[in-house]
Amino acid sequence: MIAGIPPNLEYRRGVLRILDQTRLPWEETHVEARDAEAVAAAIGRLAVRGAPAIGIAAGYGLCVALADLLARDPEAGLTAAREALADARARLGAARPTAVNLPAALTRLERAESAFCRTAAKATAGDLLDRLEAEAAALHRDERQVCEDIAAAGLSLLPEAATLVTHCNAGPLATGGIGTALGVILRGHERGRRFTVYAGETRPLLQGARLTAWELGKAGVPVRLMPDGAGPGLILAGKVDAVIVGADRVAANGDTANKLGTLPLALAAARAGTPFYVAAPWTSFDPSAPDGAAVPIEERGAEEVTHLAGRATAAPGAAVYNPAFDVTPGDLVTAFLTERGVLRPPYAFGRDAECDPA
C-alpha cells in the first residue's frame, strides 16, 4: 500500500466494492457489485481498469456470482453452482478484450473449482464458494507480491536520480498492489531515489491526468503532466533517462499491447537510445499470441473522443477511430520488468524456459 491512495478493490462475501476510477480525482465514490453482470459492467466502463486489477476484479466477480446464486437459492447444489460460474465466466470474459489477465484470472479460478469438485465429492456450493474466495484472495495477494518483485527488478536498472516518462496509469489503482510501472517509481521514491516523472495525460479518458498525476502527487513524487504528443520530443531532446510503462498483453515475440500512446514513446526512445522498459506481471504475457497482430485491440466508442463530461469537443457528426491500445514492436523494448526478473531480448515468451533470467 501507498499512504494516501485508497484501495481500488475490496471484497467481502457477495459484494465487490469498486472505487469508481471514472470519477477520480474529483470524487471517491464506490460501486458495490453484487452479481457478475455488475462486475462486468464496471470493467467495461472502466470503473476498474488496468490489466492486473481487471484480473483481480474478475476473480472476485466469480465469487460474487456464486454468492448471488446462494443468496437467491440457499439450497443450490454443486451442479447449479458450476452452471452459474460458467455463465459468470462468459459475462466477465467478454467485458474487455485486450488484457490477457482477465481470461487468465478466470482460468485460475476455474482450475481451482475443477480440482475442488474432483476431490471433494460431498462438498456443497457453500464449500465451493469458500474455496473460490480463498483462490481470489490468493490471486490478489500474488498480484501484490508481483508488484513488489517488479519494483525490485526496475530499481536494479534505474539510476539514483532519473527523469522518467510514463503513460496512462500503471499504479496502485491499476493493480492489486503498488503498481507495475508506477510501483517501481513509488518504491524508489520511498527509498530516497530522486525521480522526476513526466506523465502523458492519456487521451481520450485522461487516466494519466486524472489517476497517475493524482497517485504520484499523493506520494510526493515530482510529476509534470503533458499532452500525449509531448513525450517523443522530450525524449529526442535528451531530457529523459528512461521510459517506463505497463502492458495489457505481451505477445510471444515481445510485441506489447498497452494504452494508446505508448508506441510513440517507444519509437522516440529507440531513436534517442533511451531505455524503454515495460513493467508487467507474468500474467500479462500471452505465449499463445505469436506477435502483436494476434492481440485483439479493443475499439471504443466515438463519444470518448467527441465529448468530455457531456460537452462536445469536436465538430458535430465527426466519425471517430478510437482504439484503446497500440502495439509496440518487441524490438523497441529494452527490457521487461517482471516478477521473474529483468528480461532482455531476444524475446521468445512462447518457450518459457528461455525467458527466465539467468
Next chain:
Amino acid sequence: MIAGIPPNLEYRRGVLRILDQTRLPWEETHVEARDAEAVAAAIGRLAVRGAPAIGIAAGYGLCVALADLLARDPEAGLTAAREALADARARLGAARPTAVNLPAALTRLERAESAFCRTAAKATAGDLLDRLEAEAAALHRDERQVCEDIAAAGLSLLPEAATLVTHCNAGPLATGGIGTALGVILRGHERGRRFTVYAGETRPLLQGARLTAWELGKAGVPVRLMPDGAGPGLILAGKVDAVIVGADRVAANGDTANKLGTLPLALAAARAGTPFYVAAPWTSFDPSAPDGAAVPIEERGAEEVTHLAGRATAAPGAAVYNPAFDVTPGDLVTAFLTERGVLRPPYAFGRDAECDPA
C-alpha cells in the same frame, strides 16, 4: 475558397475582422480588431492561428495600427506614423514566438514602408496607409497563390486513391487560402481523387477535432478523428499511404517545428517506410536557424492541459509541461511541398539555390 468555409480574416480600413477560431465549430463569432494590441491579443490567444494566417493578420495589424493613429490624430505626420508602426511591430512580433511567418510579414511591410518613405518625400501618413494596405493585401493574395502551388506539388506525389494522416489544422482557417496540407487534400478531392483522412484531435486545444474535422466535413472529404496517440499505430499497421502536415518553422537542415504531435507521426512513418510530407510556404523556411535547436518553442499555460471549457480534466494542482510544438528531424521528412515545387533531401535551406527544384 472552399465552399462552406467562411474567411478567417477580412480587412477594411482600420478594422481586421477575425473569425474567432477558439469558438469553432460551435459558434461563428468574430473579433473586430481596431488597434495593434487587439490583433496581437487575437494572435496570442489563438483566435487566429496557423503560421500563414498569423503572418497575414500581422500585416493587416500594421494597417490597423496606422489607421488607429490617423483616427485619433488626423494630422499625424510620417514621423509619428513610423513610430506607431515600429511600436505595432514590437507588439505583434511578440504575440507568438515559433512561426517565422509572423516576423517575415512584419519585415515585408517594413520594407514596403521604408521604400515608400525613401521615394515619396512629400507623402502623408494617409498615403503610407494606402501603401501598407496594398502590401498587406498583396501578401494575402500571395499566400492564396502559394496554397494553390503547394496543392499542385502535393497532388503530383499522391496516388488517385489514398488514406492520409494529418495533424492539427493546416487548412483554410490556418492560411489565407485553401490551406497547405489540407489544401492538397481539398483540391485533390475537388478533382476527383479518392482521399480518406485520419485527423489527430490535437491536444490540448483540439484544432484537429474542432477545425480540421469541421473543414473536411464541410468539403465532403471522408474524415475520421482520432486521439493523437492513434496515428503511429495506424501507420505501422500499413494502413496509411502518406502523412501530410503543415509547418510553423523549417530550419536550414530541414528540421521542422510543427504542432505538438507531429514528431510521433514522422517517427512511425520512417519505420514503416510511409512517405512523410511537410506542406509549407517558403515563408515558413528560416535559413537563419541552422537546425531545430535554434527554433524557439513556445510553452503555453498549464490550464490548457488541466482544464477544458472551465472544467478540470486533471488532478488538482498538477504541474504541467505544455510545449505548443515539437521538432521533427529533417531526415524524417520525405519531401517538402512548397510553392517552389517538391523539395527532397539533402536539405540545406540556408543556401537557397540548392533547394530549388530542378
